[in-house]
Amino acid sequence: MKNISTILKYIDFPVIVTLIIVAISFTVLNCNNRELSKIPITTSSEKALEYFNEGIALAEKLRGQEAVYYYLKAIAEDKEFAMAYMQLALVQTTPKLVFKYLNKAKLLSKNISEGEKLAILAIEAGFNNDREKQNDYYLKLIEKYPNDERIQNIYGNLLYGLSRYKDAIKHLEIALEINPELSQPYNMLGYAYRQLGDYNEAEKYFKQYIEIIQDDPNPYDSYAELLLKKGDFEESIEYYRRALELQPKFIPSRIGIATNLTLLDKHEEACDELENIELLSSNPGDLKQMHVAKAVVNVDHRNFDSAIAELKMNISISKDIKDDLALGQDLMNLGGLYLMQDEFENALRYSEKSIDYFERADISQELKYYIKRQLFVSAARVAWRQNDIEKLIKYTKKYKSSAQKTLNLNEIRNVHELTGHIYLLEERYEDAIYEYKQADLENPIILFMMGTAYEELGDYKKSQKIYKSVAHFNSLNDMNYAFIRKTALEKLDN
Numbered sequence: 001m002k003n004i005s006t007i008l009k010y011i012d013f014p015v016i017v018t019l020i021i022v023a024i025s026f027t028v029l030n031c032n033n034r035e036l037s038k039i040p041i042t043t044s045s046e047k048a049l050e051y052f053n054e055g056i057a058l059a060e061k062l063r064g065q066e067a068v069y070y071y072l073k074a075i076a077e078d079k080e081f082a083m084a085y086m087q088l089a090l091v092q093t094t095p096k097l098v099f100k101y102l103n104k105a106k107l108l109s110k111n112i113s114e115g116e117k118l119a120i121l122a123i124e125a126g127f128n129n130d131r132e133k134q135n136d137y138y139l140k141l142i143e144k145y146p147n148d149e150r151i152q153n154i155y156g157n158l159l160y161g162l163s164r165y166k167d168a169i170k171h172l173e174i175a176l177e178i179n180p181e182l183s184q185p186y187n188m189l190g191y192a193y194r195q196l197g198d199y200n201e202a203e204k205y206f207k208q209y210i211e212i213i214q215d216d217p218n219p220y221d222s223y224a225e226l227l228l229k230k231g232d233f234e235e236s237i238e239y240y241r242r243a244l245e246l247q248p249k250f251i252p253s254r255i256g257i258a259t260n261l262t263l264l265d266k267h268e269e270a271c272d273e274l275e276n277i278e279l280l281s282s283n284p285g286d287l288k289q290m291h292v293a294k295a296v297v298n299v300d301h302r303n304f305d306s307a308i309a310e311l312k313m314n315i316s317i318s319k320d321i322k323d324d325l326a327l328g329q330d331l332m333n334l335g336g337l338y339l340m341q342d343e344f345e346n347a348l349r350y351s352e353k354s355i356d357y358f359e360r361a362d363i364s365q366e367l368k369y370y371i372k373r374q375l376f377v378s379a380a381r382v383a384w385r386q387n388d389i390e391k392l393i394k395y396t397k398k399y400k401s402s403a404q405k406t407l408n409l410n411e412i413r414n415v416h417e418l419t420g421h422i423y424l425l426e427e428r429y430e431d432a433i434y435e436y437k438q439a440d441l442e443n444p445i446i447l448f449m450m451g452t453a454y455e456e457l458g459d460y461k462k463s464q465k466i467y468k469s470v471a472h473f474n475s476l477n478d479m480n481y482a483f484i485r486k487t488a489l490e491k492l493d494n
Helices: 044-058 065-075 083-089 095-107 114-127 131-144 150-161 165-178 182-196 199-212 217-230 233-246 251-263 267-280 284-300 306-320 324-340 345-359 365-385 390-403 411-423 429-436 444-456 459-470 479-491
Strands: 002-009 017-019
Touching: 002 459, 044 083, 044 324, 065 083, 065 324, 083 095, 083 114, 083 267, 095 114, 095 324, 114 131, 150 165, 165 182, 182 199, 199 217, 217 251, 233 306, 251 267, 251 284, 267 284, 284 306, 284 324, 306 324, 306 390, 306 459, 324 345, 324 365, 324 479, 345 365, 345 459, 365 390, 365 411, 390 411, 411 444, 429 444, 444 459, 444 479, 459 479
Parallel strands: none
Antiparallel strands: 002 017
């Protein structure tokens, strides 16, 4: 499992909240105000700091739910412990609680150190999808605390999320130069090299990650994901099982096994594996992950009715816990699934309905504006699937005029995607390819459309190469891949 995790993004819709599980070096803020090499921490209680650091140690190993216990104990000792609230926000599995604890951290940030304030502002900017501002805050932290290995690590995480893999590697390596025992950079170096296609280097770092923390599940989970990507499905399952031997409740490994089984066309076994989650956990976030993963399995199996039923279960869970933000995303996800079925009215209806719940949620106005803009994307995608070029151009122009002002990478990629769809319908295939290359190339549907453009140009060799890459994309628990995988396989020569 990556150091970067997302909540709320199950289908190709906006990343509303991107969580970087962050553990920053902490020492008690001293009274003489001298400059420290690590970010200082403000707390009135040594005991609170002790609990806090125990939580950090667990969060570093991506054992966030275990870390919750220690963060809460730290807050019990010091009720104005701003950074404990911030870290507590980062390990939540439902968005309502994420923002509850982040807002509390902000309220308490008046009397904390400058480094802590910058860290909270950076996390807030990330939640608001303001990557430019988030980048600036982390650069300030690096300038002020260049020898803080965890700041170098978290900035490497951010760069990874921006697809700047070589830059990410640079900062992750700096983190290890400062502290070779810090486990997280090994994990993310493995993922960064994997994204660059250097599987040998990725394997080297994942195996070092296993050596550093042999008794934790995530190193085995991460290496299993590399094996999944390579198409070594049976061996991948073995490593996921090793993770579960260490921690049976490690949900990502259950989902990883189900993904492997799906790609082996063992859909019933995949669903059985996922149903174990319900036996192991009553956490709403875990149950929602289960339902999304089961929906992915059913889409791959072309059982859309069952997939829709799974996503509707998530709507019920969000209503039960009174989480408007989660409910808004559930409705948006459901709209995306209806779009895959060419049920265009439902696709638009659920996307539009989601906005009502986002508006009620306790989130910033900037984030609400961001979400509203995504309605143009939803409407444009519907128009594209309907071959309605006039509407597609209209909604793309509306989206582009607002999205380009934000400099948000996700929005810029969306503009390129929609423009590529326009050119494809206009039979301007070379222009479509140019646009698709600047869109989200982690979306197998966009890659497939690029292959279609090459095929229309008569470039059979390139189209076959792209169709093959889509058919064997082997991404983890990916709704878009589930939708397009078998279509891509049908395009390949036997």
